[in-house]
Amino acid sequence: MRTNTTPSRRKMLMLAAAAVTTGIIPILGHTDDDSHEDYDSDGKYASGNNTTFALANTGLTANIVVIGGGMAGVSVAKYLRLWGGAGIKVTLVEPSLTYTSNIMSNLVLNNTRTMSSLAYGYTSVATKYGVVIKQAAVQSINTTAKSVALSDGSTLAYDRLIVAPGVDFMDAYGLTQSDYENKTPHAWRAGPQTELLRTQLANMSNNGTFVMTIPKAPYRCPPGPYERACLVADFLKNYKGSASKVIILDENASIQAEVDNFTYAFNSIHRGVIDYRPGVTNIQINPDTKVVTYTDQLLVSQSINAQVVNPIPPHRAAGSAPGSWLANAGLNNSSSNGVPDGRWCVVDVLSYESTAVAGVHVIGDASSCGLPKAGHVANQEAKICADAIIRIAGGQAPDSGPVANxxxxxxxxxxxxxWLTAVYQYDASTRRMAIASNGGVTSGARATEAASITNGNFRQMNTWFNTLMGDTFS
Ligand SMILES: Cc1cc2nc3c(=O)[nH]c(=O)nc-3n(C[C@H](O)[C@H](O)[C@H](O)COP(=O)(O)OP(=O)(O)OC[C@H]3O[C@@H](n4cnc5c(N)ncnc54)[C@H](O)[C@@H]3O)c2cc1C
Known part of the structure; x- marks a missing residue:
């Protein structure tokens, strides 16, 4: 018998977004209405150092450049200033004027949310904390000269560099980047592709077939694809006929997160609509005819005529393709089964400093550290990284036992x-983060999932989301 969420667990989830390893209480609230009127001709936020927040005079000094204004980059920029004080100069480099949250973006597909409700700006981090915003993309890193070259032709010098650029999507299944943008959207970075996929769903005829694919782990947001399948199934059976189909082609051998609840959702709540097919290989997609072919678990070739195809392709740290800026800096040193694959940046999880390049830290989805690739986690990694850099600036060693939620x-x-939650702790034997239970790292420990799927969880989800985004962008 499935039971309700306990009050203590609920409270833990509410507080989770605000959890920090150093015990400093973050400021809550969020903004999504920035006007961006205050950028000067260099793309810098004009009121950059006029903080409305009283920063401490810690006596510490450092010049930090952060690449990427997403969940990880904005969090680290804000907390470096908040904890490090006025002498820690932080410049955040980001090409976009607003950030669109991936979190909650699956709810755009069934019209429960709008894209504009997911937009966050940089005004708060600039005006409250004095983070200098530079609107540009990083094009190269000179790790010897300690400088980055930007798309507007300027360069920025740094004492320490923090790299938080998220992910790039690989060409896969016979598709190109142009196919993702125009015909078969992955929508795994919220933006125009999310709108395209929403329109394609809205235009499906009755009782049609939607096919989505899931790449081998690690990928961004382990429960996200299964969540999307559920929301699409819910939308199709309510608006497009109960004989509609959502076929999930999973390159993994099994569901990657929230196994009990997604199994229940597939077999009971969305029974007859969701058709989950794990362990598939050789996926090929024709972006024009929408014919999908693959090899099933029994090594039999299969073919599906779909109306809409949503491939989630394998991804890698942004800029890590051969010849691109992050790869040229030598930061993408990950391996798969002992073979270098160049997809992720391995870090020392006590400080998030790259194991390949001294003085450069990598946080968020681009890093490889034992933590899942998730926005909540990116915010946590940012705080551990900020804390470590501040300690280093003060002549201390980083905390030797970081904990993340x-x-x-x-x-x-x-x-x-x-919902799903876990506490991760530093595992000295592997030098990575691992799930902790009973006060220590436990081999085989799993994240805890909700005891049941409820309306109450849905309401709490909005509180959790607003808290996390407020802690990051406000
Ligand atoms: C559909 C979906 C649902 C999700 N749901 C959840 C959820 O419920 N909970 C959760 O915790 N996570 C969720 N996630 C995952 C979460 O969105 C990511 O893990 C998180 O955004 C990673 O943060 P990041 O800072 O590493 O990357 P991002 O948030 O992607 O930010 C990267 C930033 O770097 C910038 N950038 C890239 N290249 C450069 C460059 N050369 N120069 C300067 N800037 C650059 C980009 O413009 C971007 O703003 C979801 C993801 C998806 C796709």
Missing amino acids: SACYSPITASTAS
Whole structure:
């Protein structure tokens, strides 16, 4: 018998977004209405150092450049200033004027949320904390000269560099970047592709077939694809006929997160609509005819005529393709089964300093550290990294036992949700983060998932989301 979420667990999830390893309480609230009127001709936020927040005079000094204004980059920029004080100069380099949250973006597909409700600006981090915003893309890193070259032709010098650029999507299944943008959107970075996929769903005829693919782990947001399948199934059966189909082609051998709740959702809540097919290989997609072919678990070739195809391709640290800026700096030193694959940046999880390049830290989805690739986690990694850099600036060693929390809500229908949470701790034997239970790292420990899928979880999800985004952008 499935039971309700306990009050203590609920409280833990609410507080999770605010959890920090150093015990400093973050400021809550969020903004999504920035006017961006205050950028000067260099793309710098004009009121950059006029903080409305009283920063401490710690006596510490450092010149930090952060690449990427997403969940990890904005969090680290804000907390470096908040904890490090006025002498820690922080410049955040980001090409976009606003950030669109991936979190909650699956709810755009069934019209529960709008894209504009997911937009966050940089005014708060600039005006409250004095982070200098530079609107540009990083094009190269000179790790010897300690400088970055930007798309506007300027260069920025740094004492320490923090790299938080998120992910790039690889050409896969016979598709190109142009196919993702125009015909078969992955929508795994919220933006125009999310709108395209929403329109394609809205235009599906009755009782049609939607096919989505899931790449081998590690990928961004482990429960996210299964969440999307549930929301699409909910939308199709309510608006496009109960004989509609959502076929999930998973390159993994099994569901990667919230196994109990997604299994229940597939077999009960969305029974007859969701058809989950794990362990598939050789996926090929024709972006024009929408014919999908693959080899199933029994090594039999299969073919599906789909109406809409949503491939989530394998991804890698942004800029890590051969010849690109992050790869040229030598930061993408990960391996898969002992073979270098150049997809992720391995870090020392006590400080998030790259194991390949001294003085450069990598946080968020681009890093490889034992933590899942998630926005909540990116915010946590940012705080551990900020704390370590401040300690280093003060002549100390980083904290030797960092702890991080991961929490995630997953909508299952337009009004119900599940959740997942875990505490991660430094594992000295592997020098990575691992799930902790009973006060220490425990081999085989799993994240805890909600005891049931409820309306209450859905309401709490919005509180969790607003808290996390407020802690990051406000
Ligand atoms: C559909 C979906 C649902 C999700 N749901 C959840 C959820 O419920 N909970 C959760 O915790 N996570 C969720 N995630 C995952 C979460 O969104 C990511 O893990 C998180 O955004 C990673 O943060 P990041 O800072 O590493 O990357 P991002 O947030 O992607 O930010 C990277 C930033 O770097 C910038 N950048 C890139 N290249 C450069 C360059 N050369 N120069 C300067 N800037 C650059 C980009 O413009 C971008 O703003 C979800 C993801 C998806 C796709």
